[in-house]
Amino acid sequence: MKRSQARPTPSQLERPILSVDVVLLHADRAKLHALLLRRTEQPFLGALALPGVAVRVDETLEFAARRALVTKTGLAADHAAGLHLEQVATFDALFRDPRGRTVTVAHMALSAARLPIEPGSAGAWIELSRIPRGSLPFDHDEILQTTLSRLRGKLRYTNIAARLLGDTFRLEELQSVYEAILGRTLNRSNFRTKLLKIGLIERAGVMAGSTGAQGGRPPHLFRFTRQDVAAEDREFV
Incomplete structure (x- = not known):
């Protein structure tokens, strides 16, 4: 006898929010630095975090990633446009964001220079060795470590x-x-x-x-x- 499948509830039919988070890296004197932002709202008010935005219906993931760097950190638009950018991985843990169901596509961006940040903006260059493990909000620690692993791997067989x-x-x-x-x-x-x-x-x-x-x-x-x-x-x- 065939089992009848239960109908999904309205909440199960809701679509998750699609977002992007960006790890922008720069090397200086044998040290890696990442461009982070200081969160100005809840959740995790005041915590250092990766720049990220929800993806709009009229933009690509790449455009959203570059927009995140400009609007969230104070990076100039022309600087963001010229960065090397590539997708790293998708992060879809059910409870990665306490505000609701989200799926994010992490991106890695690389800069040859320590790009200036607009004065008074939330962005700041932070040396990676000064970021304690487990201190970043959401799943940003996992995103950062996954990105570093990707970069180290590509360093071995690409330019x-x-x-x-x-x-x-x-x-x-x-x-x-x-x-x-x-x-x-x-x-x-x-x-x-x-x-x-x-x-x-x-x-x-x-x-x-x-x-x-x-x-x-x-x-x-x-x-x-x-x-x-x-x-x-x-x-x-």
Whole structure:
């Protein structure tokens, strides 16, 4: 005998709110920094959180993510428009938001510079090592850690580090970015030899108006051989 299926209640037919949350990262002196905001309303009034917004019916997820950076942190619109941005994962825990049922699509954004924030806005650059585990509201700790794991994974087989550097850079700057993401010190000689040998980077002249240590030759500049985020069939580090 076939069981009759129970009719869903009106509350079960309600659609969850779709949102985006963004982890914007910048590397400085072998340290990763994230652009967070100080919440100005309940729930979690006063807590540091990731910028996020509900997705409107007339916009894409990418547009919503860039809008979140502008409207929630005080980042200039032209700066937000030029950032490398990619989806990381979907977070759909039933009770992730105490205000109601929401599903969020987390995004990772990368910046080569410490972008300025509009004075008086809620945004602030925070060094990741200064953010205690479990201190972020909602499921933002999980989103942050998942994003960092994604970035570390891509660092091993793509040139995604290019998105955290300028068009040209010194080898010291490149190694600093790798160490910031991996959270460990790399052997200077092995690191540089390997990246040059596999053709990930190439020489791009010397730094104009600069001299090396003890007044020696100016330091060499390098650039990535490809500017798009391209995957390779071998690990770099």
